[in-house]
Amino acid sequence: MTHGEVASAKFVCMLRMTLDFKPRASAYAIRFFLFALAALAIAHHGSAQDTPLISGGVGFFTTTNGGSTSYDPIVEPLLAAPIGQRVLIESRAYLLEYFTPKGGDQSGYNHLHYIGLSYLQGAYVASHHFTIVAGDYLIPFNTYNDRLSPIWIGNYQDGPLIANLSYSSSGSGLGGMLRGNAIQRSKYSIDYSYYYSTRSANEQFTASRGSGGRASLYLPEQRLEAGLSYDRLLQGTHENFYGAHAWWEPKDTAFRLRSEFARGQHAEGYWVEADYRTRAFGGLDSLIGRIEPVFRMQQTFRRDTIVSDGLPPMNTQRAEFGFDYNLPHNTRIITSYARQFSSTGNENVWETGIVYRFLFPAWKGKQQ
Amino acid sequence: MSSKQFIFGVLILASVSALAVGAQQNSTLATPATKHSAAQKQAARRQDEGERVFQQNCSRCHTAPEGFSPRISGTIVRHMRVRASLSQHDEEELLHFFNP
Numbered sequence: 001m002t003h004g005e006v007a008s009a010k011f012v013c014m015l016r017m018t019l020d021f022k023p024r025a026s027a028y029a030i031r032f033f034l035f036a037l038a039a040l041a042i043a044h045h046g047s048a049q050d051t052p053l054i055s056g057g058v059g060f061f062t063t064t065n066g067g068s069t070s071y072d073p074i075v076e077p078l079l080a081a082p083i084g085q086r087v088l089i090e091s092r093a094y095l096l097e098y099f100t101p102k103g104g105d106q107s108g109y110n111h112l113h114y115i116g117l118s119y120l121q122g123a124y125v126a127s128h129h130f131t132i133v134a135g136d137y138l139i140p141f142n143t144y145n146d147r148l149s150p151i152w153i154g155n156y157q158d159g160p161l162i163a164n165l166s167y168s169s170s171g172s173g174l175g176g177m178l179r180g181n182a183i184q185r186s187k188y189s190i191d192y193s194y195y196y197s198t199r200s201a202n203e204q205f206t207a208s209r210g211s212g213g214r215a216s217l218y219l220p221e222q223r224l225e226a227g228l229s230y231d232r233l234l235q236g237t238h239e240n241f242y243g244a245h246a247w248w249e250p251k252d253t254a255f256r257l258r259s260e261f262a263r264g265q266h267a268e269g270y271w272v273e274a275d276y277r278t279r280a281f282g283g284l285d286s287l288i289g290r291i292e293p294v295f296r297m298q299q300t301f302r303r304d305t306i307v308s309d310g311l312p313p314m315n316t317q318r319a320e321f322g323f324d325y326n327l328p329h330n331t332r333i334i335t336s337y338a339r340q341f342s343s344t345g346n347e348n349v350w351e352t353g354i355v356y357r358f359l360f361p362a363w364k365g366k367q368q
Numbered sequence: 369m370s371s372k373q374f375i376f377g378v379l380i381l382a383s384v385s386a387l388a389v390g391a392q393q394n395s396t397l398a399t400p401a402t403k404h405s406a407a408q409k410q411a412a413r414r415q416d417e418g419e420r421v422f423q424q425n426c427s428r429c430h431t432a433p434e435g436f437s438p439r440i441s442g443t444i445v446r447h448m449r450v451r452a453s454l455s456q457h458d459e460e461e462l463l464h465f466f467n468p
Contacts, residue, residue, distance in 0.1 A: 048438075048439060048442075049438060049439060049440070049441045049442030049443070049463070049467070050440075050442040050443055050446070051437075051439040051440050051442075051443060052440075052443060053436075053440040053443045053444065080443055080444075080446075080447050081443070082442065082443050082446045088443075088446045088447060088449075088450050090447065090450075123450040125446075125449055125450060127456075128449070128453050128454055128455040128456065128458075129453075131449075131450055131453060133450070147429045148429060152430070153429060153430045179453065180453045181453040181455070184455065191453055218424075220424050223424075225428070247428065249427075249428060251423075326431070328434065329434060330433055330434050357433060359433050359436045359440070360436070360437060360440070361437050361439045361440050364439075
């Protein structure tokens with residue numbers, strides 16, 4: 001394997017952590033993307049405020065690892081179309097190119113491209129206690145996959161090392177999900193989700209049979225959330241996965257502390273991430289207030305020698321120091337330096353990128 | 369790096385976090401010139417139920433986009449209703465917050 005091929009393989013592995021990547025054929029992905037567009041057309045009869053939207057992010061990322069720099073332009077569009085008063089059709093896709101040096105004595109770059117769907121789901125809101133989701137959905141195991149994975153939300157280019165430690169390494173399931181608010185009081189609320197995924201070898205919607213759920217407690221006054229996740233692979237060797245998360249976002253501050261722990265059959269790990277913006281120098285939109293230092297620590301442990309979950313093959317520790325800058329017009333510069341320690345060798349990873357978030361109506365729509 | 373060192377690092381992170389939050393709150397309290405206006409803003413903010421819903425649900429994961437067409441505000445609220453299991457009341461308040 002050449003250096004370029006090794007880098008490409010590592011990148012694909014990274015994509016699986018970051019983008020819920022599934023190796024689907026581009027033609028099929030485009031077909032289903034067009035299906036989502038058709039859903040938008042169906043939804044055109046909505047009220048003046050319910051025009052279908054197109055959102056997402058456009059990014060350009062660079063990663064330098066061991067003196068080798070790769071480049072990664074990416075687009076992640078999201079479509080959302082309400083139908084009637086209770087239904088929402090939603091889909092997210094990714095289109096990316098990946099350029100990596102050929103290595104050796106060769107000049108120039110190899111490049112790979114990917115197009116695929118992250119999810120395509122329909123949701124029916126019966127009440128805030130009970131929402132039915134059907135289709136290809138993001139698995140709500142812990143929090144990263146269904147909340148923080150979009151490129152315009154995450155503080156780092158890379159997802160955490162344990163991001164895909166659940167029964168489905170792709171991060172999505174094909175089937176149904178129930179979710180809602182079990183209890184809502186002024187001082188606390190409890191959310192739940194339960195999902196079941198069928199097995200599918202379909203090229204567009206590859207999925208494993210499994211089921212699981214998440215329950216979380218939220219204290220609005222303290223802005224504290226804690227939750228537990230569980231899922232189980234129901235094909236082949238049945239495996240259990242356990243997760244826990246804790247988020248703290250103190251009121252009237254722009255400080256956020258997020259953490260997750262996950263344990264699978266063959267490995268386990270955790271990450272803790274903190275980010276902060278100050279209001280002390282003219283608010284969050286001031287020159288200083290737009291600066292966002294970020295820090296993340298993560299550690300993974302192998303429980304045996306079976307490497308089937310996307311985690312590093314050896315016990316790994318990683319400390320990441322990020323420095324993001326929130327420019328006007330929904331644009332964000334994301335930079336970070338990471339030092340990774342493992343028995344296979346320590347390494348430095350430098351990452352720099354810029355992301356623009358877009359959000360606009362799919363068409364003109366009705367005037368109020 | 370040993371586990372002890374890593375745990376030590378986590379403790380340092382927690383300490384720095386606590387200091388950062390303390391500094392944020394102290395800086396707000398220790399600025400007389402902005403105290404009055406900040407209190408007014410805080411009072412106004414508390415009166416705005418929609419902003420409370422936004423802060424407690426949407427802002428938990430992402431910052432607010434800088435601006436968007438009112439024609440898609442209902443769609444955004446529907447998205448949040450699915451993701452955050454908003455009640456009908458919260459949905460209405462959030463819609464009002466987007467379209468005062």
